[in-house]
Amino acid sequence: MLQNPENCAVVRTVGYIGGKWKPIILIRLLNGGKVRFGKLAVQMPDISRKILSQQLKELEEDGLILRYSYMEKPPRVEYELSESGKTLIPVLKAMYDWGIQMEDPATRGTWDPVVK
Amino acid sequence: MLQNPENCAVVRTVGYIGGKWKPIILIRLLNGGKVRFGKLAVQMPDISRKILSQQLKELEEDGLILRYSYMEKPPRVEYELSESGKTLIPVLKAMYDWGIQMEDPATRGTWDPVVK
DNA sequence: CTCATTAGTTACTTATAGGTTACCAGTTAA
């Protein structure tokens, strides 16, 4: 852990939740409950649907989120934070707080992940 | 923050400390005191000196570490965690703990960043 | 018949991160 990225727990954590979009997706799912793919896409207009789909798949493969696919036409798919994913909350909170502290106060947001 | 990577405090934090080597470098510097470039390089044999130098420069530009360059020949340069960098400790700890929890127990290390 | 709907996929392109190799400067020691 102290010399190899493969053995460093911090590097591993970055591997799970790092990247340009995963934190945002996870924060969207933090308040619990299932969210449809389309709703996520609308809430994050700047991520292409291909990338969103890809990131969700990785998060699911990593066991951080659950995917519910209903065999309907047109399709309906919902995503939800898994129990494992919920253990990320304090980590994301710590990272959020630190990021806020480093931020230009003018553009500061709030932690509350609930989106009305 | 909730929809744009540029405004997301968590994404910003990943930008500061993410990547393959920065967490390892920061952990090396956690126990306080100045560390020479060469010593860091020896402690992390798998990072090339060019990349190490580059990562240190970024950390310094971001204000997370301090660089002391003594005008000697051969050169001597020391690095140290800045006050701002020290505020990262709880964040790194949270990420470390989570990473450990997700880890294969067989290869598990310890948090104690002190290297003898 | 035709269009909208939803959650994708495929093929392709671009941007960024990371890595390798060779080289430099000024002093000391052999």
Place this chain on the structure above:
DNA sequence: TTAACTGGTAACCTATAAGTAACTAATGAG
């Protein structure tokens, strides 16, 4: 005089992340 020492930099190459555009399938509405 020659090599070792140190902390880099420059040119170049590769691997991975991210993005774009076009397309798909089954049903219902008009």
